[in-house]
Amino acid sequence: MAFSLGISRLRTYLRYRSLTFGLVILAFFAVLSIYAVIAYPYDYVTRIWYDPRAWEDYPRLAKPAWIRLFTRLSELEGTITLDSRSPGAVKIRTMISYAGRPAGVYIRVEQSFDYYYDTLPSQIVMWLFVNSSQPVYVVVRWFKPGGTVVNVSKAVYTSGEHYIDISTERVGLVAEYLRYLVEKLGHKPSYALSGLIALVAAEDKGILSLDTVRPSKGVYRVVLEAESTDINMNVDIKVNVYGTLYGIAGTDHNRRDLFIAVAWGAPLALFFGLLAALLTTISQMVIAALSAWYGGLVDNLLQRVSEVFMVLPFLPVVMMVSLIYKLTIWSLLMVVVALSIWSGTLKTFRAMFLQIKEMPYIEAARAYGATDLRIVMKYMVPKVLPVLVPNIIISTPSFVFLEAVLALMGVSDPTTITWGKVLEEAYSGAALYRGYYHWILAPAVMLALISVAFASIGFTLDKIFNPRLKEM
Amino acid sequence: MGKGPIHVTVSSDTKRILKYISIRAGTVAVSLIVAVLLTIIIANFGGMVDEIVRTEVEFWVWEYINRNPEYRGLSEEERARIASQMTESALRARGLDKPFAVRVFIYLGDALTLRLGRSMHITSNAGSRQVWNIIAERLPPTVLLFTTTSIIIFVSELVGGLYLSRRYGSLLDRMVALLTPLSLMPGWFYGIFMIIVFAAWFRLLPWGGMVDAPPPEDPLMYGLSVLKHMVLPILSWMLAYIPIGVYNMRTFFLIFSTEEYVEYARARGLPGKLIERRYILRPTLPPIITNFVLTLISSWMGAIVTERVFNWPGLGTLFYAAINPANPDPPVVIGIVTIYAYLLAISVIVLDIVYALVDPRIRVGE
Numbered sequence: 001m002a003f004s005l006g007i008s009r010l011r012t013y014l015r016y017r018s019l020t021f022g023l024v025i026l027a028f029f030a031v032l033s034i035y036a037v038i039a040y041p042y043d044y045v046t047r048i049w050y051d052p053r054a055w056e057d058y059p060r061l062a063k064p065a066w067i068r069l070f071t072r073l074s075e076l077e078g079t080i081t082l083d084s085r086s087p088g089a090v091k092i093r094t095m096i097s098y099a100g101r102p103a104g105v106y107i108r109v110e111q112s113f114d115y116y117y118d119t120l121p122s123q124i125v126m127w128l129f130v131n132s133s134q135p136v137y138v139v140v141r142w143f144k145p146g147g148t149v150v151n152v153s154k155a156v157y158t159s160g161e162h163y164i165d166i167s168t169e170r171v172g173l174v175a176e177y178l179r180y181l182v183e184k185l186g187h188k189p190s191y192a193l194s195g196l197i198a199l200v201a202a203e204d205k206g207i208l209s210l211d212t213v214r215p216s217k218g219v220y221r222v223v224l225e226a227e228s229t230d231i232n233m234n235v236d237i238k239v240n241v242y243g244t245l246y247g248i249a250g251t252d253h254n255r256r257d258l259f260i261a262v263a264w265g266a267p268l269a270l271f272f273g274l275l276a277a278l279l280t281t282i283s284q285m286v287i288a289a290l291s292a293w294y295g296g297l298v299d300n301l302l303q304r305v306s307e308v309f310m311v312l313p314f315l316p317v318v319m320m321v322s323l324i325y326k327l328t329i330w331s332l333l334m335v336v337v338a339l340s341i342w343s344g345t346l347k348t349f350r351a352m353f354l355q356i357k358e359m360p361y362i363e364a365a366r367a368y369g370a371t372d373l374r375i376v377m378k379y380m381v382p383k384v385l386p387v388l389v390p391n392i393i394i395s396t397p398s399f400v401f402l403e404a405v406l407a408l409m410g411v412s413d414p415t416t417i418t419w420g421k422v423l424e425e426a427y428s429g430a431a432l433y434r435g436y437y438h439w440i441l442a443p444a445v446m447l448a449l450i451s452v453a454f455a456s457i458g459f460t461l462d463k464i465f466n467p468r469l470k471e472m
Numbered sequence: 473m474g475k476g477p478i479h480v481t482v483s484s485d486t487k488r489i490l491k492y493i494s495i496r497a498g499t500v501a502v503s504l505i506v507a508v509l510l511t512i513i514i515a516n517f518g519g520m521v522d523e524i525v526r527t528e529v530e531f532w533v534w535e536y537i538n539r540n541p542e543y544r545g546l547s548e549e550e551r552a553r554i555a556s557q558m559t560e561s562a563l564r565a566r567g568l569d570k571p572f573a574v575r576v577f578i579y580l581g582d583a584l585t586l587r588l589g590r591s592m593h594i595t596s597n598a599g600s601r602q603v604w605n606i607i608a609e610r611l612p613p614t615v616l617l618f619t620t621t622s623i624i625i626f627v628s629e630l631v632g633g634l635y636l637s638r639r640y641g642s643l644l645d646r647m648v649a650l651l652t653p654l655s656l657m658p659g660w661f662y663g664i665f666m667i668i669v670f671a672a673w674f675r676l677l678p679w680g681g682m683v684d685a686p687p688p689e690d691p692l693m694y695g696l697s698v699l700k701h702m703v704l705p706i707l708s709w710m711l712a713y714i715p716i717g718v719y720n721m722r723t724f725f726l727i728f729s730t731e732e733y734v735e736y737a738r739a740r741g742l743p744g745k746l747i748e749r750r751y752i753l754r755p756t757l758p759p760i761i762t763n764f765v766l767t768l769i770s771s772w773m774g775a776i777v778t779e780r781v782f783n784w785p786g787l788g789t790l791f792y793a794a795i796n797p798a799n800p801d802p803p804v805v806i807g808i809v810t811i812y813a814y815l816l817a818i819s820v821i822v823l824d825i826v827y828a829l830v831d832p833r834i835r836v837g838e
Contacts, residue, residue: 307499310820312507313812315776316791317514320805323795324520344766397656405658405777409792423664427781432667433679444664448657455653 022456025449033267040260046415049256057081058255059122062246063438073118076243080121082111082222083238085129095231104229109237112221115145115200120215121167123242124199126152128162130226132233139225140237142199145218150177150198152222167196174198181207250438253429258422258442265419265443269400269450272333276399277392279337284346285388289376292353309342315405322411329403329413336402345391349384356383386465394458397451404447419443489828496824504817505584511809512579515802516572521579524803525568526559528589533558588807594794603807606790611811613682614779614786617702618771621709626764628714633721634748640726648719655716660777662708667781670704677704680783705782709774713767724759728752758831765823772815787811 048054057079065077084091089111096104115121130136140152150173152166166173169192177198182188184203191210201207202216226235249258291302321327321335356362357380365375406412407420408427426432426439515521533555537543543551563569567578582589588603596606636645671679678684683697728734734751742751779788787808794804 304503307503308506308510311500311503311813311816312510313772313809313816315774316805316809316812317511319776319791319795320511320809321514323797323800323805324515324517324802326797394656398658401658401661405660408660408777408780410796414797432664432672435672437668437672440664440668444661447661451656452653455656459653 016460018456019460022453022458022460025453026457029266029270029450029453032263033270036260036263036267040264042264045260045264045417049260049417052254055251055255055257057240058251058257059242059244059246060251060255061253061436061439062122062242062244062251064248064250064442065245066248067245067438074116075119075245076115076117076121076241077245077247078243080113080115080241080243081238082113082241084109084111084224084236085238096227102231104227105231105233107224107226107233107235109224109235110221111223111237111239112219113241114219115215115241116217117215117243119244120196120200120213121241122244123165123240124167124196125240125242126164126166127238128153128157128164129236129238130157130159130162130233131235132159132228132230134228134230134233136226136228136230136233136235138235141223141225143221143223144200144203145216145220146203148180148203152199165195166199167194169194171195249442252422252425252439258439261417261422262419262442262446264417265422265446266450268329268416268418269403269446272329272403273396273400273450273454274392276333276336276340276402277396279333280340280399281345281388281392281395283337283341284343285349285381285384287341288346288349289353289380292350292357293372293376293380306342306346309339312339314339318402319406319409319411322406327413329416329418332403332406332413336399340399345395349387352384352387353380356380390458390462390465393454393461396454396458400447400450404443419446423447492828493821493825497821500817500820500824504813505580507813507817508583508810509576509580511806511813512576512583515806516576516579520802521806522568522575524589524806525579526563527592529562530555530559531590533562583806583810586810588810589803591794591804592801593799594790594801594804603803606804607787607807607811610785610787610790613784614772614775614788616698617705617779617784617786618775619768620702621706622764622768622771624706625710625713625717626767628710629717629721629763630760632714632718633725634753636718636722637725637729638744640722645722648715648722651715652719655712657712658777659705659709659712659774660781662711663705663778663781666704666708666711677701680781682785701782701784705778705784709771709778717763717767721760721763724756725752728756758827761826761830762823765819765826769816769819772812772819 059079062077068075083089089109092108094106094108095102096106098104126140128138128140130138135156135158137156139154142150142152144150152173153164164171174193174195178188178193181193181203185205185208187208189197189208189210197207197213200215200220201213204214206212206214222237222239224235224237226233247257247259249262252258252261287302291299318332318335318339322332325331327335362375362379365379370379403412403418404420404423407418408424410424412418412420420443422443423440426436426443429436429439431437431439512521536558537551537555543554546554560569568575586604588607590601591603591606594606595601596609598605598609600606632648636642636648639645667679670677678701680701682701683694684700688694688697729752731751734747737747737751775786776788776791778784779786780792783789790804791808794801794808
């Protein structure tokens with residue numbers, strides 16, 4: 001006896017523990033939502049999210065920074081930016097005169113950065129901003145800590161902005177560097193050298209194999225020299241050394257900070273899921289109550305309608321509708337609700353109302369002359385509320401996942417940033433195959449967490465509200 | 473129950489079943505017609521169906537003009553004029569110049585007889601642009617994967633539910649109860665994690681697709697290769713749908729095993745197996761079959777995303793290709809929706825037939 005009492009107490013305790021657990025996760029999402037709305041205003045986010053310029057200084061496909069705790073490697077987080085337009089930069093301008101008359105101008109910019117990390121950066125990119133009426137001869141040299149000088153650029157540029165990814169295998173500096181390396185080490189590397197390796201790898205035995213190549217640690221210097229006959233000529237240089245880590249959630253293929261997407265996904269998921277669940281369940285209840293109360297023709301008609309919707313394929317129709325009408329997330333919500341009403345839950349509610357209808361207190365209400373509407377709304381509907389509330393909570397995750405499904409199929413609102421959208425981009429970008437797990441796990445973990453939260457709250461509420469249905 | 477004669481003859485039995493089935497089939501057929509009608513109306517709000525039909529007619533007209541030597545000598549404008557004339561008259565001949573309220577029924581007839589028209593750009597592997605050919609080619613992989621999955625899940629639920637109902641309250645029983653919230657996440661979602669674990673991490677199973685590339689020549693090896701590709705999708709669905717299924721089934725059996733007639737059978741000292749089979753399983757069979765068919769039906773839907781995740785070359789992947797907003801293929805989309813409606817309707821009718829066969833209440837009459 002005492003034993004079984006102990007078990008039941010334990011069970012009660014566990015039950016409330018799972019409620020607390022769910023509420024804690026939900027509170028986390030609420031805080032995240034509020035943070036997202038305040039820190040990244042919606043208009044601002046939707047404007048920059050699809051603007052590549054806004055993400056220029058972020059590393060591409062960087063892993064979350066906390067991964068350091070597990071790899072125990074010191075890696076570059078974010079980006080090292082050297083910009084000659086920034087206040088601290090040293091830029092020397094010298095006039096060139098020929099026979100006492102100004103014949104041109106010579107510009108020299110020297111910048112440096114420290115690199116003491118264990119791994120190679122992910123990418124190195126250079127921008128040249130040339131403003132001149134005459135062609136400009138530009139020389140960019142890269143001084144490695146060991147003393148090696150790599151000639152990054154030796155070319156004539158015209159006015160404009162020039163973007164050069166100097167870390168690829170195709171840049172001109174690679175061939176020259178390879179000759180230098182073979183001369184220095186007496187061996188040829190076993191792989192195709194890239195600009196990245198040439199610019200940062202330590203020049204020891206390690207560089208010969210892709211598995212052992214290490215960065216050269218120390219101070220790097222980048223020197224730009226430019227010359228032109230236009231005395232008003234100006235040249236600026238920006239060099240980005242991109243790291244391999246970024247922030248809490250990493251970045252995606254467009255260098256975007258995934259944390260913003262993860263954070264903004266929370267309010268959208270909560271709103272969409274809860275609102276859809278609420279509207280669907282309430283409509284189901286009202287329709288079921290009407291159907292049960294009026295019976296006869298009304299009931300028959302509603303039964304036939306629900307049979308039609310049983311044959312109408314839900315998911316394909318929702319997708320077709322959002323393809324044809326280019327729905328926003330809120331009109332999508334309406335479509336989803338309208339189509340979800342006719343599920344099995346409607347039948348369950350109807351069966352419950354049919355039972356309630358025969359109860360003596362309803363008969364009493366009828367006897368004192370209550371109107372139909374009054375009986376349905378005041379006496380029948382409240383009776384099913386205990387079932388209703390857990391039902392709303394439990395069905396919320398399915399709507400959150402429905403939004404993710406639509407995004408994954410590419411038919412969601414193109415202006416919103418949801419977890420499903422990130423999942424879709426990760427999937428299209430073959431994130432799994434290419435090993436960018438953080439890209440897919442960030443939204444996936446969020447989706448999993450939100451359904452765990454609603455599940456533990458919903459199932460506990462169900463047990464508290466409906467002790468009769470308690471597990472037998 | 474009381475209305476029927478006590479000694480029911482076989483022929484009247486069959487007659488009742490047939491009558492019941494035909495009534496149900498009739499109702500479902502009406503639902504199907506209304507559902508397809510709704511689909512067409514929804515699709516044609518933007519004039520999409522009109523556009524599809526016109527493109528199809530234009531295609532045939534141009535085919536005819538280009539093949540016919542009679543028109544060869546004419547100039548480009550002349551031929552275009554003749555083509556548009558012929559298109560108009562062809563549309564008129566089919567009654568498609570009438571108002572939408574009339575046209576919609578012509579479209580309905582086309583859809584119901586599966587004349588789904590031509591696709592915009594998607595072709596079948598054999599090169600056909602007929603929507604029906606494209607769909608027919610993609611249907612078998614979907615049916616193969618998801619019928620197998622549904623059957624495996626159903627059998628596991630049945631066996632697991634029976635087992636747990638006997639061991640109600642045991643550690644295993646409580647563990648299953650704890651696992652039920654797993655089912656709030658859909659199968660495709662587990663698929664992602666399955667791929668990370670078994671394909672990316674352990675490199676044990678393929679990432680997706682249906683057969684190895686290149687496909688093995690030997691039919692046996694081909695079959696094995698397909699089986700290997702089916703493991704992960706099936707596993708992810710099992711993870712998603714078995715816990716709640718087993719739990720529901722076990723609760724269901726528990727409710728029935730406390731019925732008085734079961735207690736009585738137990739009191740009579742009948743063996744446990746016999747009680748299970750004759751006193752618990754048999755009366756619960758109709759709802760269990762409903763459960764199975766509903767699983768099957770939902771598998772047709774869930775298939776779309778799961779196929780996308782596993783790159784399974786079935787209807788779902790076709791649907792994904794057709795619905796791509798950058799390059800949509802509306803005839804294929806509408807065709808697939810119609811086919812799904814048919815699949816659902818057939819499932820419902822099959823369900824009713826099986827019901828009629830197993831439920832004695834139907835056999836004996838209302």
